[in-house]
Amino acid sequence: MRLIQSNRLAAALFGLGVAILASAQDTYHVVYQYPNSPYTALENLAVRSNGQILLSTTSAPTTQLLDPSAASPKPVLLYTYPGATSALGIAQPQTDLFAIVVGNYSGFAGVKGSFSIWTLDLRGGLPGKAQKVTSIPEAEALNGASIVTGNPSLILVADSALGAIFRVNIITGQYVEIEQNSLLTPTGSIPLGINGVRLFGKIPFNTQGTAMGNPTVITHALSSSLTYDDFALDSSGNAYVTNHPQELTRITPAGVQTVIVNSTAFDQPTSAAFGTTSGLTCTLYVVTSGTSTTISGAVLAVQAC
């Protein structure tokens, strides 16, 4: 799940839906394809102000760095989190200060008692300084993370099994469960609610990370074979939603859906983020997890506007 803010409100969006196909197969290119051995699944990404991309892997508990502007981009390992199987959501509450969700998954099921929040501080340069912020022992399947707009200390983290959101202070380590709602709980055979179900909605938050209203649904999926995952918002509030098994879908604030890409190259897309540097703010980077342990994930770049 991705929680993103527009203006002073943070819209927590939870995923699903699809309708119109606007095929444009030449609008993307592969930035980096991981070799199939060892199997590498990408779950999330964040783009630094200098354009470099941080990647979370679920196949190993790592954060990696990829420079898409390099002639031949190659990922570099920044950190391996101890005692866990996976790195998940990434948020950037301050420039070059990242918060990372770490924990164990067994298939789609999170392992209760395994989840923690870390920071990776790149303000002093690479490879950065990793530090554990707190464990969240009651969490069952932490997944996506978001900043709280206008607040450099707080992040919001989604629990896909509990259908809950935790607010975490990355400076003090204090955390609290702030939202649990039946709209956010798992609905299908996969035990993941907020983050990757066939429902797309929003929750308003203020700068203290307090929900200012109930979750509302923006749109529903039109096909039961599609599952929404993370997304990026453009400056007009359109969401670019990664959509399993192989699509990228744009959803307007009014809920109008357009398939931007439908390609086997987008093999289980898990998250998306816009470029940050001059000339690249319409470039949408998409990460994929690949096909269960045999085909690794990739980083792709889509011309999105």
Ligand SMILES: *[C@@H]1O[C@H](CO)[C@@H](O)[C@H](O)[C@H]1NC(C)=O
């Ligand atoms: C999480 O996975 C790691 C690595 O396999 C393991 O050492 C650790 O005990 C697991 N934690 C829990 C709570 O199961």
Ligand SMILES: *[C@@H]1O[C@H](CO)[C@@H](O)[C@H](O)[C@H]1NC(C)=O
């Ligand atoms: C995407 O492509 C697949 C394979 O060609 C097709 O089955 C599916 O219906 C397409 N999705 C949409 C939304 O058109």
